[in-house]
Amino acid sequence: MPTRTARTAWTGGLQDGSGQVELASSGVGKYDVSFPKRSADNADGTTSPEELIAAAHSSCYAMALSAQIGNAGGTPESLDVTAEVTLGPDPAGGFRITGIALTVRGRVSGLDADGFAAAAAAAKAGCPVSKALAGVDEITLDAALV
Secondary structure: OOOOOOEEEEEOOOOOOEEEEEOOOOOOOEEEEOHHHHOOOOOOOOEOHHHHHHHHHHHHHHHHHHHHHHHOOOEEEEEEEEEEEEEEEOOOOOEEEEEEEEEEEEEEEOOOHHHHHHHHHHHHHHOHHHHHOOOOOOEEEEEEEO
16 A cells, blocks of 8 residues: 655644645645644634544545445445544643534435445544544444434
8 A cells, every 4th residue: 555645844833833834746736734723713724633623534535335235235426524623732731632513414326314324433433533533432423324
């Protein structure tokens, strides 16, 4: 399996500095990052590690769920997956990811709601990004057919 690479160039201190993260393996883009915007309600055109983790988790989960639906005898027609990653204080100091909420709405043939829920739970457990994020206190799942 391949190794993927991202690179960040940073200048300045935490509060006055900024950087740019590059998705180096794919070459699809460079994105601005800054701590003040990371911790603000309005990202104002910058991304953050949490948003990048949310992107990784939602895309990985969609792939894992697609596989689980197929394994259960269903056919995924469409999956809409959102991952919300929350940054909060760490009791040991600094910050940490305090929770992730996965929401999926799917159109699936060949599975009823219970079958979809079982596939969704199996995908959450089996997704490589979910496994990598096992240190997060709580990863919730809200899965439903539409």
